[in-house]
Amino acid sequence: MPIVTMNVNGKDVSGDVEGRTLLVEFLRENLSLTGTHVGCDTSQCGACVVHVDGKAVKSCSTLALSAEGAKVTTIEGVARNGELHPMQAAFKANHGLQCGFCTPGMVMAGLDIVKRRGKKLKEETIRAELEGNICRCTGYHNIVKSIQDGASKM
Template identity: 70%
Template structure:
């Protein structure tokens, strides 16, 4: 057993786990944050995407002990002051969620994508970068619309603040 200490959604969290425990299982089972979903456990579906040290990663591809000391943001940590993150709000507004299974991973991937591209996103780029996230309901059209809408809103807000 190893002790793992993380900063998760702004708070320090610790727990013990076997060395072979995947980060996704540690987050869900030890920390009780079940918004991060387990889909395939093989990095194929993207349901388990979180942000680790500011970048999106598939948490089923990392051992919890490897992540110890990292800053983690899960889907539960995106909303602030009782309000949805702009990407979450755009998914709701544009019906980018159907069964909801892929939604946390899609949202986390989209937030990272928008942060990296700084407003310069087009449909082709969004579709290419969402390639590692599978929607079983095939809601990609509305998901792409939601990402582009959130991107425009976040970019406009950033420009207004400058």
């Protein structure tokens, strides 16, 4: 089996994978980073969003081998020194999560939106940008508020 090597949340890691192993499987099964979730099998729900070389990708439709040599950030790598990142803190302050299952993907997508669209985000912008992330609990109201708030505090 081929060996894949990448940097995940600041740590160099490597592992045996099959050609068909998905990045999400590598993260969850090889590295036990279970914060990245799988909520669908058609790349629609976004529970699996991680950052690869600074870009948000759906790790359920990315081959682990294609991330060879990449710098990967998962939800576990967002908080620093035990302090929530401002985006995470905003989700908590604005009740932007309920069951928590879509939350890692929402936070990672939110960070990516800020990176691409800046810190002053309109509600319509956030709603349009979240088209690749599904939440069934919150009705999005507080997720939109959380991302707006988190962005302004970054």
